[in-house]
Amino acid sequence: MIIPHPLLGPRDAQEFTYLGDASLLDRPDPDAATAAEDFHAYAYLRDNPAGQHQELWFHEQGDRSWLVVTRDTTTHEILNAELARDVVLARRAAADKGADA
Amino acid sequence: MRYSALRIAWEALTGHKGWTQAWRDPDPQPAYDYVIIGGGGHGLATAHYLAKVYGKARIAVLEKGWIGGGNVGRNTTIVRSNYLLPGNEPFYEFSLKLWEGLEQDLNYNAMVSQRGIMNLIHSDAQRDAFRRRGNAMILQGSDAELLTTDQVRKEAPFLNFDNARFPIKGALVHRRGGTVRHDAVAWGYARSADQHGVDIIQNCEVTGFRIEEGRIKAVETSRGYIGAGKVGVAVAGNSSRVMAKAGMRLPIESHVLQAFVSEGLKPVLPGVITFGAGHFYVSQSDKGGLVFGGDIDGYNSYAQRGNLPVVEDVAEGGMALMPMLGRARLLRMWGGIMDMSMDGSPFIDRTHIDGLFFNGGWCYGGFKATPASGYAFAHLLATDQPHETAQAYRLDRFLSGHMIDEKGVGAQPNLH
Numbered sequence: 454m455i456i457p458h459p460l461l462g463p464r465d466a467q468e469f470t471y472l473g474d475a476s477l478l479d480r481p482d483p484d485a486a487t488a489a490e491d492f493h494a495y496a497y498l499r500d501n502p503a504g505q506h507q508e509l510w511f512h513e514q515g516d517r518s519w520l521v522v523t524r525d526t527t528t529h530e531i532l533n534a535e536l537a538r539d540v541v542l543a544r545r546a547a548a549d550k551g552a553d554a
Numbered sequence: 555m556r557y558s559a560l561r562i563a564w565e566a567l568t569g570h571k572g573w574t575q576a577w578r579d580p581d582p583q584p585a586y587d588y589v590i591i592g593g594g595g596h597g598l599a600t601a602h603y604l605a606k607v608y609g610k611a612r613i614a615v616l617e618k619g620w621i622g623g624g625n626v627g628r629n630t631t632i633v634r635s636n637y638l639l640p641g642n643e644p645f646y647e648f649s650l651k652l653w654e655g656l657e658q659d660l661n662y663n664a665m666v667s668q669r670g671i672m673n674l675i676h677s678d679a680q681r682d683a684f685r686r687r688g689n690a691m692i693l694q695g696s697d698a699e700l701l702t703t704d705q706v707r708k709e710a711p712f713l714n715f716d717n718a719r720f721p722i723k724g725a726l727v728h729r730r731g732g733t734v735r736h737d738a739v740a741w742g743y744a745r746s747a748d749q750h751g752v753d754i755i756q757n758c759e760v761t762g763f764r765i766e767e768g769r770i771k772a773v774e775t776s777r778g779y780i781g782a783g784k785v786g787v788a789v790a791g792n793s794s795r796v797m798a799k800a801g802m803r804l805p806i807e808s809h810v811l812q813a814f815v816s817e818g819l820k821p822v823l824p825g826v827i828t829f830g831a832g833h834f835y836v837s838q839s840d841k842g843g844l845v846f847g848g849d850i851d852g853y854n855s856y857a858q859r860g861n862l863p864v865v866e867d868v869a870e871g872g873m874a875l876m877p878m879l880g881r882a883r884l885l886r887m888w889g890g891i892m893d894m895s896m897d898g899s900p901f902i903d904r905t906h907i908d909g910l911f912f913n914g915g916w917c918y919g920g921f922k923a924t925p926a927s928g929y930a931f932a933h934l935l936a937t938d939q940p941h942e943t944a945q946a947y948r949l950d951r952f953l954s955g956h957m958i959d960e961k962g963v964g965a966q967p968n969l970h
Contacts, residue, residue, distance in 0.1 A: 471853045497805040497952040501794035503856040
């Protein structure tokens with residue numbers, strides 16, 4: 454598999470280590486009343502879809518950036534790759550906008 | 555029809571005209587007391603024990619393709635009972651005992667061959683760990699034997715003993731482990747279940763569950779609506795997809811595991827051999843092919859095929875352990891989809907939906923568990939109580955903190 458790194462261009466997936474579902478970026482609120490259940494779901498439960506899957510890859514043998522890669526789990530085709538940092542910042546901006554409105 | 559040596563002789567003399575179909579091909583009934591989803595090893599074994607041991611009737615096994623077409627047809631055929639933890643070892647020992655009596659129970663030649671498993675030791679620390687595991691195995695009624703380097707050399711002289719990085723320092727041998735003809739396991743269970751009145755319905759994909767007031771009423775399938783008293787799901791590899799239809803998220807990721815077989819060779823391997831310094835295991839099939847495999851590819855997949863980096867890794871492990879492997883040509887390689895549970899251990903449990911039961915999360919160790927998994931799942935379906943050897947395999951163990959971290963490797967251990 455070749456991962457199209459947003460800064461470095463196409464890189465062999467062997468340079469990366471895999472962490473799993475990108476929902477791991479959405480850490481639950483540790484102060485919530487339901488924190489125990491929320492963290493159980495966050496740490497252990499997975500959607501595990503057959504088809505498009507957003508997942509975290511770490512460019513360990515490269516620039517050590519975290520990527521959110523969109524990949525089809527039925528064909529291994531890689532459809533998109535973004536910097537995880539950009540994904541998180543975009544989500545926060547969207548959440549702030551929602552809070553302001 | 556009962557299979558026997560006499561029957562083979564008789565059929566040989568009469569032109570093999572008397573063999574009948576091994577199991578029927580019935581149309582689905584409108585309703586069953588027990589519906590097993592998944593016509594693989596575990597599902598068929600469940601149906602067999604449910605009918606034969608627990609005396610239940612009106613049982614159907616629904617299979618989306620053909621029976622035995624999933625992981626029971628895609629594994630490396632190893633059976634063993636060499637686990638460490640109390641939640642695991644009694645279960646796998648129960649399984650191995652069922653393997654030992656399987657052919658008589660099913661009246662089917664599954665080619666159960668207890669040729670032994672040799673786990674190689676490469677360091678002092680590993681010897682300590684294996685000695686501890688061996689003692690745990692013996693305490694649970696299994697067998698284990700610690701060999702010195704010279705004893706290993708006598709049994710497997712072809713290994714690379716003086717590898718500069720990973721010299722062989724001995725082995726833990728489990729003599730009762732071995733291999734079984736994997737397809738025959740599915741066929742034997744199917745034939746026996748069928749003879750006990752189970753309907754095996756192929757080309758019947760479950761498309762949804764009918765759940766009313768928290769209780770299962772029926773399954774919807776590509777061959778129509780089928781009423782169900784109790785439903786057992788045994789579809790490892792696709793567990794998340796099927797249970798999502800009942801609104802459940804599971805502590806499971808699907809990953810691809812590759813396996814390989816070489817061209818047929820004359821007998822060279824005495825039994826199963828595993829490399830203790832990498833992930834590589836090898837045995838020789840009765841046809842002569844060297845059957846071997848290694849790690850999962852390490853990313854979510856439903857593709858039933860892997861990528862080349864793991865092929866290279868497995869080949870390197872094989873060459874480090876057994877340089878003669880380099881003279882053999884690779885005949886075939888394939889991938890199977892594993893239910894990788896988060897602690898590397900399986901589930902046999904009820905769900906929050908009344909009458910819906912789940913069996914899965916077998917990681918890359920499902921084949922050896924087939925008989926006990928079927929037995930324990932049948933016990934759970936028939937009695938609503940977990941089988942005594944499978945009490946630890948609960949779906950809520952991550953919430954309650956009772957993980958079974960046999961080796962600390964689940965889907966994503968961050969150890970690789």
